[in-house]
Amino acid sequence: MSKQLKTRREKILYNCRKATLLIERKHEVELTPRERMELELHLAGCYICRVYEQQSILMNGLMSKIFKAARVEPRLDDAFKDEIKKRIKGRIIRGI
Amino acid sequence: MHSEPIVDTAVNPGKHQSDPEKWVDLHSDFLFSYAYSRINDEELARDLVQETFLAALEKPGAFRGESSERTWLTAIIKYKVIDVYRKKARAFTTKEGYGMPADDEDFFDPELNNWKKEHWPEPFVCKGTDPLEDKEFMDILQKCLQKLPSLWMSVFRLKHMDDEKTEDICKALRLSASNYWVIIHRAKVNLRSCLQKNWI
Numbered sequence: 209m210s211k212q213l214k215t216r217r218e219k220i221l222y223n224c225r226k227a228t229l230l231i232e233r234k235h236e237v238e239l240t241p242r243e244r245m246e247l248e249l250h251l252a253g254c255y256i257c258r259v260y261e262q263q264s265i266l267m268n269g270l271m272s273k274i275f276k277a278a279r280v281e282p283r284l285d286d287a288f289k290d291e292i293k294k295r296i297k298g299r300i301i302r303g304i
Numbered sequence: 305m306h307s308e309p310i311v312d313t314a315v316n317p318g319k320h321q322s323d324p325e326k327w328v329d330l331h332s333d334f335l336f337s338y339a340y341s342r343i344n345d346e347e348l349a350r351d352l353v354q355e356t357f358l359a360a361l362e363k364p365g366a367f368r369g370e371s372s373e374r375t376w377l378t379a380i381i382k383y384k385v386i387d388v389y390r391k392k393a394r395a396f397t398t399k400e401g402y403g404m405p406a407d408d409e410d411f412f413d414p415e416l417n418n419w420k421k422e423h424w425p426e427p428f429v430c431k432g433t434d435p436l437e438d439k440e441f442m443d444i445l446q447k448c449l450q451k452l453p454s455l456w457m458s459v460f461r462l463k464h465m466d467d468e469k470t471e472d473i474c475k476a477l478r479l480s481a482s483n484y485w486v487i488i489h490r491a492k493v494n495l496r497s498c499l500q501k502n503w504i
Binding site: 222223224225226228229232233236237256257259260262263264266267268270271272273274275276281282283284288289292293295296297299300303 | 324
């Protein structure tokens, strides 16, 4: 199992950990020309990471949608609001 | 673009432009849902609303009618929300740096760095055409998100809810850029795997 990856080219070809990290960075920042090349080289030969890239983009879209969706949430009750109003009023009076 | 102050000073001579006695009626529901949707803790969200009003009272001079009263109050509560994120983040960073859950599994071979066979990503097969429209798929993602450690969630909330820039997220949560990328990467790989496991 302990296969030695000797050349730089071999290293990126098999390094899915690095490739997927580059995929994540690519969504947000511009990769260096070398990183871009390495990622392209990796993806050309790695079907699994190509699937990952598609799904990663999909998940970003889904998360934006989920986080921005209006949700039904608990509301503030009137007793709590009255309590804050009282405190605000108290501070204003003391302030004057 | 300059907008007029929302309170007409001519009508309220001598007063600053914001009337604190109206704040609760005008803004408390909005501020509460702002905080609640970001920290998911009802009690804490209520506290933050109250603290926001009290903090605003302390510095009425800070409101100059340049932005709306609501924008001003939202900026205050936003700072308080980030403070909550930061406190949670600190609890993690002292331990292992990235807020990893204890049972976090490595999806990649430690030596070769390629995917472990049991974690190979497979295409999601959606019954409908568009996963974005698939409610069941969204529900599963929602559940998978809830399993993430709180620091990772804070990063995603700032990123996707507030569209914050990477450098601002790092600053807010006091993360180095490389920590940030490790977190994004780990979180996405985890989420993807959780989706695959639960989506059949």
